[in-house]
Amino acid sequence: MKGYLGKVLLIDLSKGTWDSQDIPETVYEGLLSGVGLGAYYLYRHIPVGADPLGPDNILGFTSGLLTGTGSFMTGRWMAVCKSPLTGGWGDSNCGGTLAPAIKQCGYDAIFFRGISPESVYVYVDNKGPQIRDAAAYWGMDAVEAEKALIRDHLKAEGGSKKKPEVAVIGPGGEKLxxxxxxxxxxxxxxxxxxxxxxxxxxxxKALVLAGTRAVRPSDPEGMKRLSGVFASTVRKANLPGLFTGAVFPIMGGLMGGLPSAVPLDGMLSAMMFKKFGSIMNNTYGMTNGDSPVKNWDGSVKDFPAYRALNPDRIRRREVRKYHCYACILGCGGVCDIRDLSGGNGEHTHKPEYETCMAFGGLVLNKDLDSIFRINDTLNRAGLDTISVGGTVAFAVECFENGILTPADTGGLELRWGNARAIEALVEKICAREGIGDLLADGAKLAAERIGKGSERFAVHAGGQELPMHDPRVDPMMGVTYSADPTPGRHTTSGNLYYSQSSLWDYVSWAPKVRIHPKSQDFEPTETEALRNVAMTAFKMLVDGTGSCYYAMLMGVQHFPIFEYLNAATGWNRTPDEYMEAGKRIQTLRQAFNAKHGVDVRAFRMHDRASGIPPASEGHNRGVTLRIDEMIRQYRRAWGWDVETGLPTRETFESLGLSALPGLEYTHG
Amino acid sequence: MAKQYPNYDYVPCMACGICVQACPFSCLELRRTGLDTYRKAYPDLARREDCTGCGICASSCPVDAIRMGE
Structure with a gap:
């Protein structure tokens, strides 16, 4: 066995039928599994013109090639589909415990097409899938529905003895x-x-998985040796006990003030993630200019109370660490919120940095308790905290500028920093009630519905609200926000990621980083574009293998992804050869956009994120990115058309994509 | 021979949960705390009565932290 099963499951919800399909070996060799397998399947099977919310769209749950093979930090799964937000390629990555469960059912991926006449969930175990009535669960929040599904399956007569793993939507997904x-x-x-x-x-409503099949790598002993070394490195990576959250604003100020930056060993950030999780950036990002403030129009000077988001204050509620499957870092946490929840739950996942900032600095909210409540509310409703945060910031700015009035908001005074009004607005968005209905599809559509010039406050890229990292600090990330097949995403590529990757020591064509110039000195060169290509191709390997973004940030000298792949598959390939698979995946994702006639030029991020016009205060004052030039360099480096942003036929073919079964380059 | 159960050595154990997921009967849980300063939850045999002693957990562990014994 080579770490993958060679099969996918297709369930047609309109017909109530299912089909187990073999995937040719060459597909795994060319595109790995995970997002690569998803891109292959959806490129072939979603017809041009398919409505993202219609029966022809396909939703896939894919596991990674390395998931379940005895490798560490490879337990992530991906949802793939045609996106209703951008109209093009859609994917989303998640940890938790679902990824190995997909494989334990005997499949590398599970795909859904069609629309069920009634609400259903799908249960899969070693015997195969069953489509079951979900009337008892429809309408339940995502947390309670998962608990109920697990409880009901464990207690059922003849039911599973294995605790099922569940993927589930909340009322937000039900309400589209x-x-x-x-x-x-x-x-x-x-x-x-x-x-x-x-x-x-x-x-x-849900996918419930209770299979128990084993997954095996080609070289179990080799896999064990690699994991032993990796575990030993991470075990020793610990911050001194005296390193508290109070250090971060000082560190951010110092690092942000340096005239240039040298690459740091990724294990340093691993130490911080291990102790704090992503919230280490809560105050660090405020002083180094990374965190957007006041709907991307402000700076730390507008939010002097930012220390209210000190990660130590959040960790006080952390009763234990949370690990995703196969994780040896444990960046997550389970937090006690009994005094905040009004009886609606005892524990919640620790809010991530993105959530803290989307409902902190972005709306000038210093009330940390409100952020805990909003985090739990959105987790239960099943909405993206980044997008809701960006949409709320949009609404607040509209209100502050008289575009929205109390008559529109149901009496809510949507002022900067008004935590009670912001919480109330979040509740309305979850319920699609009043103005919440108008906002529940994100900032771009809300601006189209409101009009009155409100689109200037809708900060997004191609419909996707921007994450909480400012490209004026990391220009490469701005290119990714604007030119990736899934725009407005912070987990794919960036200067910081690349500088920690050490890819140049493994990949022959990856340019070395010695010193990073600061944004104001950043030149959009071919070399910078090639670094972005290398980082992005590497991220596609990460997403094709089920690997974690924090493992990626440790660098390949610590996270042995190339060696893991060889131990899992027995292919004995070089890093250069694996990076070709990463390039294929990225170009196939963009070819999906080409096939579906998506104008990817519209993905260019909001001007504020490029410093147009330049900020007059704060860390990023005076910085304007040469974003259009950088985007053109990026497209050229990929072999995509510089003007349209779509892959050329020559690139599609030279990467070997047209040699894979059933793949043919099509322009929509 | 008496039935064999998983015994954990928490020195190499990374609390990764691979053994928990591998167990076909969900006998194991990440529930044992107090072993480090991070407040990590380590695996433990939570349902001894359901354990068949199959050893799948031990064979799944990447760092050999599980020994089957009485």
């Missing part, structure tokens, strides 16, 4: 909110691209 995600393990989210709305459109 285009910023809805899919939950797993009580609030870990595949949040982006509107994947939850697609699941809701199919009237599919």
């Amino acid at each position: 909110s285009r910023i809805a995600g899919i939950s797993n393990d009580l609030g870990r989210y595949a949040a982006r691209s509107g994947v939850g709305a697609v699941m809701g459109s199919k009237r599919l």
Whole structure:
């Protein structure tokens, strides 16, 4: 066995039928599994013109090639579909415990097409799938529905003795909110691209997996040796006990003030993630200019109370760490919120940095308790905290500028920092009530509905609200926001990621980083574009293998992804050869956009994120990115058409994509 | 021979949960805390009565932290 099963499951919810399909070996060799397998399947089977919320769209749950092979930090799954937010390729990555369960059912991926006449969930175990009535669960929040599904399957007569793993939508997905995600393990989210709305459109409440099949690598002993070394490195990576959250603003100020930056060993950030999780960036990002403030129009000077988001204050509620499957870092946490929830639950997942900032600095909210409540509310409703946060910031700015009035908001005074009004607005968005209905599909559509010049406050890229990382600090990330097949995403590529990757020591064509110039000195060169190609291709390997983004940030000298792949598959390939698979996946994702006639030029991010006009205060004052030039360099480096942003036929063919079964380059 | 159960050595154990997921009967849980300063939850045999002693958990562990014994 080579770490993958060689089979996928297709369930047609309109017909109530299912089909187990063999996937040719060459597909895994060319595109791995995970997002690569998803791109292959959806490129072939979603017809041109398919409505993202209609029966022809396909929603896939894919596991990674390395998932379940005895490798560490490879337990992530991906939801893939045509996105109702961008109209093009959609995917969303999630940890939790679902990824190995897909394989334990005997499949590398499970795909859904059609629309069920009634609400259903799908149960899969070693015997195969069953489509079951979900009337008892429809309408339940995502956390309670998962608990109920697990409880009901464990107690059922003849039911599973193995605790099932569940992917589920909340009411947000049921109500087709285009910023809805899919939950797993009580609030870990595949949040982006509107994947939850697609699941809701199919009237599919949940996927419940209870298989027990084994997954084996080609070289179990080799795999064990690699994992032993990796574990030993991570075990020793610990911050001193005296390193508290109070250090971060000082560190951010110092690092942000340096005239240039040198690459740091990724294990340093691993130490911080291990102790704090992503919230290490809550105050660090404020002083180094990374965190957007006041709907991307402000700076830390507008939010002097930012220390209210000190990660130590959040960790006080953390009763234990949370690990995704196969994780040896444990960036997550389970937090006690009994005094905040009003009886609606005892524990919640620790809010991530993105959530803290989307409902903190972005709306000038210093009330940390409100952020805990909003986090739990959105996890239960099944909505993406980044997109809701960006949409709320849009609404607040509209209100502050008189575009929205109390008559529009149901009396809510949507002022900067008004935590009570912001919480109330979030509740309305979850319920699609009043103004919440108008906002529940994200900032871009809300601006189209409101008009009155409000689109200037809708900060997004191609319909996807921007994450909480400012490209004026990391220009490469701005290119990814604007030119990736899934725009407005922070987990794919960036200067910081690349500088920690050490890819140049493994990949012959990956340019070395010695010193990073600061944004104001950043030149859009061919070399910078090639670094972005290398980082992005590497991220496609990460997403094709089920690997974790925090493992990626450790660098390949610590996270042995190339060696893991050889131990899993026995292919004995070089890093250069694996990176070709990463390039194929990225170009296939963009070819999906080409096939479906998506104008990817419209993905260019909001001007504020490029510093147009330049900020007059704060860390990023005076910085304007040469974003259009950078985008052109990026497209050229990929072999895509510089003007349209779509792959050329020559690139599609030279990467070997047209040699894969059933793949033919088509322009929509 | 008496039935064999998983015994954990928490020194190499990384609390990764691979054994928990591998168990066909969900006998194991990440529930044992107090073993480190991070408040990690480590695996433990939570349902001894359901354990068949199959050893799948031990064979799945990447760092050999599980020994089957009485």
